[in-house]
Amino acid sequence: MRHNRRSLKLLAIVLLVLPALACQTITKAIMPNPAPPNPVSNSGEVSLSMDWLVTTDELIPISSDVGIMEWKSVQDTPGENRICRTFQGVSWSATPNEGMNCIFKVTTGISFDGVVKSMFRDGQFVEGEQAVNSTLTMDGEFAVYAGNYPNGHAVFDLVLLKDNLVYWSSVTLGVPVGETPQTIYQSAPEVIDAFLANVIKINLEKSK
Numbered sequence: 001m002r003h004n005r006r007s008l009k010l011l012a013i014v015l016l017v018l019p020a021l022a023c024q025t026i027t028k029a030i031m032p033n034p035a036p037p038n039p040v041s042n043s044g045e046v047s048l049s050m051d052w053l054v055t056t057d058e059l060i061p062i063s064s065d066v067g068i069m070e071w072k073s074v075q076d077t078p079g080e081n082r083i084c085r086t087f088q089g090v091s092w093s094a095t096p097n098e099g100m101n102c103i104f105k106v107t108t109g110i111s112f113d114g115v116v117k118s119m120f121r122d123g124q125f126v127e128g129e130q131a132v133n134s135t136l137t138m139d140g141e142f143a144v145y146a147g148n149y150p151n152g153h154a155v156f157d158l159v160l161l162k163d164n165l166v167y168w169s170s171v172t173l174g175v176p177v178g179e180t181p182q183t184i185y186q187s188a189p190e191v192i193d194a195f196l197a198n199v200i201k202i203n204l205e206k207s208k
Helices: 005-017 056-062 112-121 181-187 189-206
Strands: 070-077 082-090 097-105 130-132 141-148 154-162 165-173
Touching: 056 070, 056 082, 056 189, 097 189, 112 141, 112 154, 130 181, 141 181, 141 189, 154 181, 154 189, 165 189, 181 189
Parallel strands: none
Antiparallel strands: 070 082, 082 097, 097 165, 130 141, 141 154, 154 165
C-alpha cells in the first residue's frame, strides 16, 4: 500500500516527536479473553488454528509507521469458535500500547452489521467507537472503528467478515493533549489502515 508522505509526516509528529506525555497507568489489560460475537457457528466446518494469528516477530516489521517499536505477547486464547492473541507494545506513551488479533466463527448468513452490533453488545468494542472513512479495499465486508480506550489511548479496530469468519485486528495509540481518536486517524488514515490490514493479511495468508 502506498503511503501519503504528508500523512506519514503528521503521524510522526503526533506519535513520535512529541515528548512522552504521562498517561494513566493501567493495572490490568482490557483486551484479553474476548468472547466471540453471537451467534457463533458450532458446525465445525472450519478448524481454527493458533498458527493463523500474527506473532511478535511478524508485528515488529509492520509497526514502525504507527510509532510502536517493541511488542511482547501477553496471552494466547485458543478455542473451538474463536482464537485470540494479545500483545503489549512500547512507544512514546508512558502507558503500554495494547494490540489484539482474533479470528471468530460466525453463523452462515449473519450480516456484517449483525457482527458489529454483537461486538458492541458483548463489550469487544469500547462504548462510543465510531466508524471512520477507511482508505482500504479488501475482499469481504469490513470497517475501521476509532474510539477512546479505557487506559487513555485511542483504539483502532479493523473487522473483516469473510467466508463465515470474522478477522479482528486492534491497536491502541497514545493521545497527545488536544487530540482525539478521530483527529489522529484523520492525520494519517493510510498509516493506521495499513498496520491493521497487514495483520489480517497475515491471517489470511496463513489460513490458506
